[in-house]
Amino acid sequence: xxxxxxxxxxxxxxxxxxxxxxxxxxxxxxxxxxxxxxxxxxxxxxxxxxxxxxxxxxxxxxxxxxxxxxxxxxxxxxxxxxxxxxxxxxxxxxxxxxxxxxxxxxxxxxxxxxxxxxxxxxxxxxxxxxxxxxxxxxxxxxxxxxxxxxxxxxxxxxxxxxxxxxxxxxxxxxxxxxxxxxxxxxxxxxxxxxxxxxxxxxxxxxxxxxxxxxxxxxxxxxxxxxxxxxxxxxxxxxxxxxxxxxxxxxxxxxxxxxxxxxxxxxxxxxxxxxxxxxxxxxxxxxxxxxxxxxxxxxxxxxxxxxxxxxxxxxxxxxxxxxxxxxxxxxxxxxxxxxxxxxxx
Amino acid sequence: xxxxxxxxxxxxxxxxxxxxxxxxxxxxxxxxxxxxxxxxxxxxxxxxxxxxxxxxxxxxxxxxxxxxxxxxxxxxxxxxxxxxxxxxxxxxxxxxxxxxxxxxxxxxxxxxxxxxxxxxxxxxxxxxxxxxxxxxxxxxxxxxxxxxxxxxxxxxxxxxxxxxxxxxxxxxxxxxxxxxxxxxxxxxxxxxxxxxxxxxxxxxxxxxxxxxxxxxxxxxxxxxxxxxxxxxxxxxxxxxxxxxxxxxxxxxxxxxxxxxxxxxxxxxxxxxxxxxxxxxxxxxxxxxxxxxxxxxxxxxxxxxxxxxxxxxxxxxxxxxxxxxxxxxxxxxxxxxxxxxxxxx
DNA sequence: GTGAAAGCGCTAACAC
DNA sequence: GTGTTAGCGCTTTCAC
Numbered sequence: 001x002x003x004x005x006x007x008x009x010x011x012x013x014x015x016x017x018x019x020x021x022x023x024x025x026x027x028x029x030x031x032x033x034x035x036x037x038x039x040x041x042x043x044x045x046x047x048x049x050x051x052x053x054x055x056x057x058x059x060x061x062x063x064x065x066x067x068x069x070x071x072x073x074x075x076x077x078x079x080x081x082x083x084x085x086x087x088x089x090x091x092x093x094x095x096x097x098x099x100x101x102x103x104x105x106x107x108x109x110x111x112x113x114x115x116x117x118x119x120x121x122x123x124x125x126x127x128x129x130x131x132x133x134x135x136x137x138x139x140x141x142x143x144x145x146x147x148x149x150x151x152x153x154x155x156x157x158x159x160x161x162x163x164x165x166x167x168x169x170x171x172x173x174x175x176x177x178x179x180x181x182x183x184x185x186x187x188x189x190x191x192x193x194x195x196x197x198x199x200x201x202x203x204x205x206x207x208x209x210x211x212x213x214x215x216x217x218x219x220x221x222x223x224x225x226x227x228x229x230x231x232x233x234x235x236x237x238x239x240x241x242x243x244x245x246x247x248x249x250x251x252x253x254x255x256x257x258x259x260x261x262x263x264x265x266x267x268x269x270x271x272x273x274x275x276x277x278x279x280x281x282x283x284x285x286x287x288x289x290x291x292x293x294x295x296x297x298x299x300x301x302x303x304x305x306x307x308x309x310x311x312x313x314x315x316x317x318x319x320x321x322x323x324x325x326x327x328x329x330x331x332x333x334x335x336x337x338x339x340x341x342x343x344x
Numbered sequence: 345x346x347x348x349x350x351x352x353x354x355x356x357x358x359x360x361x362x363x364x365x366x367x368x369x370x371x372x373x374x375x376x377x378x379x380x381x382x383x384x385x386x387x388x389x390x391x392x393x394x395x396x397x398x399x400x401x402x403x404x405x406x407x408x409x410x411x412x413x414x415x416x417x418x419x420x421x422x423x424x425x426x427x428x429x430x431x432x433x434x435x436x437x438x439x440x441x442x443x444x445x446x447x448x449x450x451x452x453x454x455x456x457x458x459x460x461x462x463x464x465x466x467x468x469x470x471x472x473x474x475x476x477x478x479x480x481x482x483x484x485x486x487x488x489x490x491x492x493x494x495x496x497x498x499x500x501x502x503x504x505x506x507x508x509x510x511x512x513x514x515x516x517x518x519x520x521x522x523x524x525x526x527x528x529x530x531x532x533x534x535x536x537x538x539x540x541x542x543x544x545x546x547x548x549x550x551x552x553x554x555x556x557x558x559x560x561x562x563x564x565x566x567x568x569x570x571x572x573x574x575x576x577x578x579x580x581x582x583x584x585x586x587x588x589x590x591x592x593x594x595x596x597x598x599x600x601x602x603x604x605x606x607x608x609x610x611x612x613x614x615x616x617x618x619x620x621x622x623x624x625x626x627x628x629x630x631x632x633x634x635x636x637x638x639x640x641x642x643x644x645x646x647x648x649x650x651x652x653x654x655x656x657x658x659x660x661x662x663x664x665x666x667x668x669x670x671x672x673x674x675x676x677x678x679x680x681x682x683x684x685x686x687x688x
Numbered sequence: 689g690t691g692a693a694a695g696c697g698c699t700a701a702c703a704c
Numbered sequence: 705g706t707g708t709t710a711g712c713g714c715t716t717t718c719a720c
Contacts, residue, residue: 008491010713021691026715037689054490059467060413061713063404064696071468079423079432088423088432092450101464103447106436120445123403124415146398147352236636269640292580293637296613354697365707370699381705405697408712 009053017053018046029057063125072100073121074130075140077109081263082291086308087132087154094312100127109234111136115143122147128319130154130312137161152318154311156204157328162318164311167330168205168288171304172212172258174335175286178302179256180220182338183284191254194221194284195246196229197268198239198260206231206260209288213258234260239267247271253283262289262303269297290336300338307331353397361397362390373401407469416444417465418474421453425607426635430652431476431498438656444471453578455480459487466491472663474498474656479547481505496663498655500548501672506662508655511674512549512632515648516556516602518679519630522646523600524564526682527628535598538565538628539590540573541612542583542604550575550604553632557602578604583611591615597627606633606647613641634680644682651675 011025018025020042027033028046049055063069072095076084088104095102103126107114114131118140121129129151131140137158144151144161157163179194186192196213199206210229217224232242239259247253253275259265265287272280280299287294290305310331318325355369362369364386371377372390393399407413416439420428432448439446447470451458458475462484465473473495475484481502488495488505501507523538530536540557543550554573561568576586583603591597597619603609609631616624624643631638634649654675662669 012713022714023692023716024690026713027690030715032715039689042689054487056463056467056491058408058469058713060404060407060469061696062715064402064408064698064712065714065716067696069404079429079436080426082424085423085429088448089450092423101468102449104432105446106433119400123400124445125402125404143398147400266636266640269637273640291637292610293613293635293641296610296617296641297637298642356697366697367699367708368706370697371706374699376699383705386705402697405712406699408696408714409698409700411712 008058009050009055010058011055014046014049014053014055018049020046029055030062067125068127069125070099070101071103071121071124071126072098072128072130073118073124073126074102074104074132075107075114075117075121075134076104077133078106081261081289083262083289083306083308084132086306087312090308090312091130094316098316107134109133109135111139115139118143122149130315130319131158131161132156134158137163150319152315154315160326162322162325162327162329164314164318164329164331166205166306166311167332168208169212169215170330171288171333171335172209173216174212175258175288175302175304176213176216177220178335178337179258179284179286180216182300182302183256184282186255186282188250188252191250191252193224193228193254194256194258195254196224196258196260197232197242197246198234198264199231200233201231203231209260231260232264234263236263236267236270239264240270243268243271247275253279255282256284256286259285259287262287262291262294265289265291265294265301272299285338295336302338303336305334305336307333352402353394353399354402355399358390358393358397358399362393364390373399374406411469412471413469414443414445415447415465415468415470416442416472416474417462417468417470418446418448418476419451419458419461419465419478420448421477422450425605425633427606427633427650427652428476430650431656434652434656435474438660442660451478453477453479455483459483462487466493472496474659474663475502475505476500478502481507494663496659498659504670506666506669506671506673508658508662508673508675510549510650510655511676512552513556513559514674515632515677515679516553517560518556519602519632519646519648520557520560521564522679522681523602523628523630524560526644526646527600528626530599530626532594532596535594535596537568537572537598538600538602539598540568540602540604541576541586541590542578542608543575544577545575547575553602553604575604576608578607580607580611580614583608584614587612587615591619597623599626600628600630603629603631606631606635606638609633609635609638609645613643616643629682639680639683646682647680649678649680651677 011022015022015025025046027036028043033043074091092102105117107117114134129149132154137153141158141160153163157165232238286302288304290303314329355366359366359369369390371380372387377387418435436446449461451461458478473493476498481497485502485504497507501509576582629643630646632648634647658673
C-alpha cells in the first residue's frame, strides 16, 4: 500500500489510474453520478480506488468552483462562559446535521475584533454566519449584506437582520418575583430592597432585564430607585468591587440581589464568601444564565437557564428560510428555582 | 457609493477600474509589492479603490493557488468543560497572533467522530492541527501523516506525533498528599481510606493520575487496594451513581476523595448534596482541573489548574519547529489548595 | 454512459 | 515598474 505519496491524490491521479476521465471520477466521488447514469460497477471501482489511495477532496478547489464553501461561521464573545460554551457545543452539532462545517471564533466583546473576524470569515467564503452577543450587530450586518452572506443575530438583536433572543424581560421578571417571594422584609429600611447587579447601560440584554426587574418590583415592593440598578459590566472583578461598595453603603446585604449573568454571579460570590454565614441568610439571590456548579453553592440561587437548542434552532431556520426578514424572535428561557439542582 | 454590487469584487474588477493588470493589483493587496517595486502612488490608489469597493480576498482561491489555507484546526472533546473552554479561548488568541485562523471542532470523545472531523479539516486544507483529548491519537496521526499535515497532541499523547501533556503524575501526587495532610484518621477502618474516582481504564491521563495517587499513598497511608480506584468514566451521571454505591458500601464517606476531572466532581456533588452536612465534614476532597464556581462550594476542594497557556504555547512551538519529533513534553499544572470556604 | 474543455479567483514565473 | 500567462483541483456544460 502506497501510504505516503509525495503529493495528495487528486481526481486526475485517480482518473489516470482507473483509465477514465476526471469528470467521471468527480461525479462518482461527489454523488452526482446517478444523473450521469454511470454504471454501478464503474462507480464501485473508483470508490475503492479512492479509498485505497486515501483520496480526500480539496474543498478549497470545490468551493472556488461552486462559489460555496460548506462552512458556517459563528462569532461569540468568549468560550469561558457556560452559556456560550453551550452555544458552541450545540452549534457544532446542528451544523453537522446540516452537512455544514462549523467555524467558531471568539471576539471578546471588542467591536473591532468582531468586524475583523467577520471579514476574515467572509474571505473564507462562509455560506452563513451566526452573530452572537455582538456589541455592534449593525456594523457586522453592513459587511455581511455587502458580501451577500446570509446571517442572523442571536442573543443581541440587530435592526437590519433577523434576530433571535432570550425573552429577557420575562426571565428577569420571573427571577425578580422569585426574589420577592423567597425573601423576607428587612428591619433596616435602607436594606429592605432588591438590587440589580451587572450589565452595561445601553446594552440590549441589560436594558430588557432591567425592565423586567423594574416592572415586577413596581407591582410588588414598589418601583426601584436608580441606585438599586447597578450596571457594573460583565466582568467578575468589577462586580466583586461593586458588591464591596454596596455592602459598605448599606452596612450589610440587602433583601435580595439579581445578577445579570453567571460571570457576574461569580464576581459577587468572590465578595460574598468573605462574609460570615449569618449575614448571607437574610439575603435572597438570583442570576440570569445557569451554571451547574453555581447550583451547588451553599447560598440558594434562582437561575434562568437559556434554551440554547431553541435559540439556535430558530437561528438556523431563519438563516435557511427567511434571511431577509428583520423580525426578532424571543425564546423563553427556563426558570430553575433555587433548590432544584438540575436542569432536565 | 456602489454598496451592493451583483457580485463580490475581484482583483480583475479592481484592475479594470484602475487601468492596470490583475497581477499588479494582486501584489499590492497581498503585500508583495515592494519586491515588485511598484510605486507608492500606484499602491495607494489601488488600496483606496479596494477599500471603496469593500474588496475582500477570496481565500479559497488564494489557498488553492498557494496550497495553504491559513487555517489551523483544533479538535476538543467538548466545549462544556472549563478546561477545554479555556483551551479554545487560548487557542483562538494564539492562532491569531500567528496570523492563522483558528477552526475548532468538538468530537465528544467518539473515535469515529474524531477521525471524520480530522478528515474534514484536512479537506479544507488546514495548515496545522492540534489534537486534544483524543481517544485514538494514533488513528488521527495516520491520517495526518498521509496527508502531510503537521500536528501535535495535547492532553493525551500519541506515540507517533509530538505531544504535550499535563504532568498528571505530579498533579495527582500533589492532590493526594494534600488529601492526606488535610484529613483525619477515621475510626472505622473500612472508611479510613482515600479513593480515586472517575476516568477510564487504559486512558492515559487516568492511568498517570492513578499512578501519582498510588505512589503517594504507598509512601504515606499505605498502598491502595484495587477497590480504592474507581474508574467510572468522565460523565457526571455515572459518577453520581458510583458515589451512591461507594457510600452504601462503606456506610458513610471515606477519609478522602480524589476526582479525576471537574465534570466528575460535578457528578459527585450531585450525590454529596443529599447528605447531611455533618457527614461531609469528615471527608476531604480534591479534583483535577479547576472551575471557578467549584472553588466556592461549601465543601473545601483542592484543585489542580492546568497551565493552558503553557500547554498550547508548547504545542505551537512543536508544530512550528519540531513537527517530526515524537517527544512528550510535560507541563506542570498549578495546585490550588482549598482555602477557607465558610460561605458559598 | 463518458470525455473534453472552460473557468472559479488568485499567485508567481517570466517577459518586456 | 508592469503585463502576460499558466495553473492550483474541482465542477459542469456540452458534445458524442
